[in-house]
Amino acid sequence: MFDLDADRGHDAVLAKTGLTVEKLRGAPAGIVVEGAAQYNAQAATHDGRPRGYPTPTGKIEIYSERLLLAGYRPLPGLAVKDLLPVDANFPLRLGSAKSVAYCHSQHRNIDSLRRLVPDPVVEISPEDAAARSIVQRDWVRIRTRSGEVVARAAIVPGLAPGAVFGQHGWWVDGGDGTPYDRSHPLAANLNGAIGTERADPVSGSIPLRCSWCEIEKSEQGPPPSWHVPRSA
Numbered sequence: 001m002f003d004l005d006a007d008r009g010h011d012a013v014l015a016k017t018g019l020t021v022e023k024l025r026g027a028p029a030g031i032v033v034e035g036a037a038q039y040n041a042q043a044a045t046h047d048g049r050p051r052g053y054p055t056p057t058g059k060i061e062i063y064s065e066r067l068l069l070a071g072y073r074p075l076p077g078l079a080v081k082d083l084l085p086v087d088a089n090f091p092l093r094l095g096s097a098k099s100v101a102y103c104h105s106q107h108r109n110i111d112s113l114r115r116l117v118p119d120p121v122v123e124i125s126p127e128d129a130a131a132r133s134i135v136q137r138d139w140v141r142i143r144t145r146s147g148e149v150v151a152r153a154a155i156v157p158g159l160a161p162g163a164v165f166g167q168h169g170w171w172v173d174g175g176d177g178t179p180y181d182r183s184h185p186l187a188a189n190l191n192g193a194i195g196t197e198r199a200d201p202v203s204g205s206i207p208l209r210c211s212w213c214e215i216e217k218s219e220q221g222p223p224p225s226w227h228v229p230r231s232a
Helices: 007-015 023-024 067-071 112-116 128-130
Strands: 092-097 121-124 137-143 148-155 163-167 211-217
Touching: 007 112, 067 211, 148 163
Parallel strands: 092 163, 121 148
Antiparallel strands: 092 211, 121 163, 137 148, 137 211
């Protein structure tokens, strides 16, 4: 862990290029590194044959012999028994995606980015919003069998009724008075509403695109807008 010294860690990653963090900091306009990337490395010959890909056949495999030998299905498939059953208490299918303003779960404390997307949102169709007396920017609760999280409603024309989409990566506290402030830690973290009892045996992936949920208008009144201090 390089004694928790990030610069030493980055220096180790950069070593093959001959660069260091110190050199990069001394050249804020950038440094040109000589050399070229080989984009078709699989075509390079080895012992008179194309090197290929790191698979038993040397090709890009759809049918996986390695998965078969490990006791798994060699081709992707969907078993009906793996589908989450429909529940009348949770009529909406919940998906999730990342916000383009941030990098995965990072950077939510950068002022300029936070001004673009100050709060987590959940996208909902006009039909589903009207049925629940939800208007644009309302605070709502997303409830599933596993838990609940809060978000602001984003009514999206053209979104299929019955489908809603939350935002991944909200682990930070909101402003005082919001439903995810310091008195409600992780209240906006979508992980709190996604069950982990079912998972793909190979990748470990959980139902990030197919959980059943209900969305309700929050009982909390309109909170103050999330304020980001201006910086130079």
